[in-house]
Amino acid sequence: MLSQVKPIFEKSQPGRMGVALPSCDVPGDISSLLPENLRRSEDPGLPEVSEVDVIRHYTNLSQLNFGVDEGFYPLGSCTMKYNPKINENAARLCGFSNIHPLQPEKVCQGALKLMYDLSSMLAEITGMEAVTLQPAAGAHGELTGIFLIKAYHRKNGEEATRTKIIVPDSAHGTNPATASVAGYDVVEVKSNDRGNVDIEALKAAVGEDTAGIMLTNPNTLGLFEEDILQIAEIVHDAGGLLYYDGANANAILGKIRPGDMGFDVLHLNIHKSFSTPHGGGGPGSGAVGVGKRLLPFIPTPVVVEENGTYRFDYDIPDSIGKMRSFYGNFGVLVRAYAYILSMGAEGLKAAADNAVLNANYIMKRLEGDFEIPLASRVCKHEFVISGEKQHKENGVSTLDMAKRLMDHGVHPPTIYFPLIVHEAMMIEPTETEGKETLDRFVDAMLEIAKEAKEKPEIFHDAPYTTVVSRLDETLAARKPVLRWSPSER
Numbered sequence: 001m002l003s004q005v006k007p008i009f010e011k012s013q014p015g016r017m018g019v020a021l022p023s024c025d026v027p028g029d030i031s032s033l034l035p036e037n038l039r040r041s042e043d044p045g046l047p048e049v050s051e052v053d054v055i056r057h058y059t060n061l062s063q064l065n066f067g068v069d070e071g072f073y074p075l076g077s078c079t080m081k082y083n084p085k086i087n088e089n090a091a092r093l094c095g096f097s098n099i100h101p102l103q104p105e106k107v108c109q110g111a112l113k114l115m116y117d118l119s120s121m122l123a124e125i126t127g128m129e130a131v132t133l134q135p136a137a138g139a140h141g142e143l144t145g146i147f148l149i150k151a152y153h154r155k156n157g158e159e160a161t162r163t164k165i166i167v168p169d170s171a172h173g174t175n176p177a178t179a180s181v182a183g184y185d186v187v188e189v190k191s192n193d194r195g196n197v198d199i200e201a202l203k204a205a206v207g208e209d210t211a212g213i214m215l216t217n218p219n220t221l222g223l224f225e226e227d228i229l230q231i232a233e234i235v236h237d238a239g240g241l242l243y244y245d246g247a248n249a250n251a252i253l254g255k256i257r258p259g260d261m262g263f264d265v266l267h268l269n270i271h272k273s274f275s276t277p278h279g280g281g282g283p284g285s286g287a288v289g290v291g292k293r294l295l296p297f298i299p300t301p302v303v304v305e306e307n308g309t310y311r312f313d314y315d316i317p318d319s320i321g322k323m324r325s326f327y328g329n330f331g332v333l334v335r336a337y338a339y340i341l342s343m344g345a346e347g348l349k350a351a352a353d354n355a356v357l358n359a360n361y362i363m364k365r366l367e368g369d370f371e372i373p374l375a376s377r378v379c380k381h382e383f384v385i386s387g388e389k390q391h392k393e394n395g396v397s398t399l400d401m402a403k404r405l406m407d408h409g410v411h412p413p414t415i416y417f418p419l420i421v422h423e424a425m426m427i428e429p430t431e432t433e434g435k436e437t438l439d440r441f442v443d444a445m446l447e448i449a450k451e452a453k454e455k456p457e458i459f460h461d462a463p464y465t466t467v468v469s470r471l472d473e474t475l476a477a478r479k480p481v482l483r484w485s486p487s488e489r
């Protein structure tokens with residue numbers, strides 16, 4: 001198998017060709033048309049391979065990876081659902097894919113309408129006043145949102161005194177990182193024994209120096225913050241604003257809106273919740289929605305409509321300005337637009353129902369064999385189990401079990417996050433999986449619990465059936481080999 005990983009350079013044979021270029025039809029000596037200093041003096045050293053060599057090379061490479069088109073991918077806090085292929089067709093329509101960002105507005109009315117309509121739909125879904133589609137990913141959306149909060153306090157003459165952002169201990173790592181990059185001090189509040197923000201701890205943390213709070217609801221334990229209205233009141237009364245991390249919105253679509261919960265600003269990971277797959281490092285989109293308080297500060301330009309004509313509006317005096325070159329990752333926006341239109345309002349609601357049902361189904365089936373903190377509560381789209389029992393009793397860690405899952409043909413869930421659960425394993429099935437897939441996953445997990453008891457030693461070298469088996473993660477982090485080099489062979 002590993003021989004398939006061989007770089008294409010090594011398959012090169014002098015004189016072999018994959019394409020036949022037409023002969024040059026420029027009259028005269030073309031080499032004299034190029035200035036001397038721009039001419040290539042050495043052979044570029046490109047691989048010389050046949051067409052079948054190239055096709056097999058890339059097809060083999062694609063099969064070394066595990067993808068959502070191949071099997072179950074229950075990556076908690078990273079909604080990784082099936083991506084309807086019709087969205088890909090839509091994004092590839094040449095009117096969308098061949099468009100240039102510097103084209104005049106009058107020749108790209110369709111693209112502007114798509115952005116206008118998508119913003120309106122996302123504003124409706126989240127209960128916000130307006131949505132900017134500029135940010136390139138979730139964390140970039142967070143930065144945009146925190147800049148908006150900062151602009152608001154600046155306008156009120158409080159930028160210098162409101163220096164703190166509150167973040168619960170269950171937060172996604174990007175939240176404190178964003179607050180810190182934006183120049184804020186991060187104050188952590190702990191969770192209570194129901195897995196929610198501890199109200200007394202929150203009251204003690206807020207004050208005249210509070211710029212805002214960053215929350216996810218349902219939180220990263222997959223649990224709904226039942227006291228959200230009280231939390232909003234406490235923060236607003238202290239003069240702070242509320243930021244909603246809407247990266248994984250599956251559980252709330254059509255059910256409840258962050259705007260109605262009291263949030264002033266949010267981001268959505270379009271590349272998680274609205275069907276563009278992520279994880280391969282492809283483009284993302286972190287659309288940001290703003291409520292009344294932050295509307296005056298929204299990034300420019302904004303698409304506006306007048307008598308059926310669309311244009312960019314740059315005239316927003318208090319805007320924080322542009323957050324990105326041009327207008328966002330447009331192809332991702334086309335996929336989201338196609339997804340929302342094909343699902344419809346009822347479809348989005350059904351997605352939320354099924355995401356929650358699927359998560360609860362798995363949680364209940366695993367309950368007897370794994371430690372599940374707070375399994376007594378109904379979870380939302382995801383839940384967290386602890387590998388503490390297997391770790392203590394059998395010396396098998398969560399990492400070992402995650403590796404072993406690959407031998408069962410399943411991509412492991414998110415592990416060691418959130419940090420507040422020991423040996424955490426965070427499972428999010430998403431709405432797109434049927435009962436048979438969920439059962440296969442649960443059966444694999446139960447088999448692993450049994451193996452941990454009966455033959456814990458097999459875990460040390462797992463996985464056995466993948467292209468590469470257990471990696472030395474420390475070496476991989478300290479001495480990563482990131483490019484091919486003939487000298488290392």
Ligand SMILES: *Cc1c(COP(=O)(O)O)cnc(C)c1O
Pocket residue numbers: 077078137138139140172174216245247248269284286
């Ligand atoms: C994925 C995720 C983010 C960050 O999104 P990126 O697009 O990776 O920057 C932020 N918050 C939560 C809860 C997430 O799951």
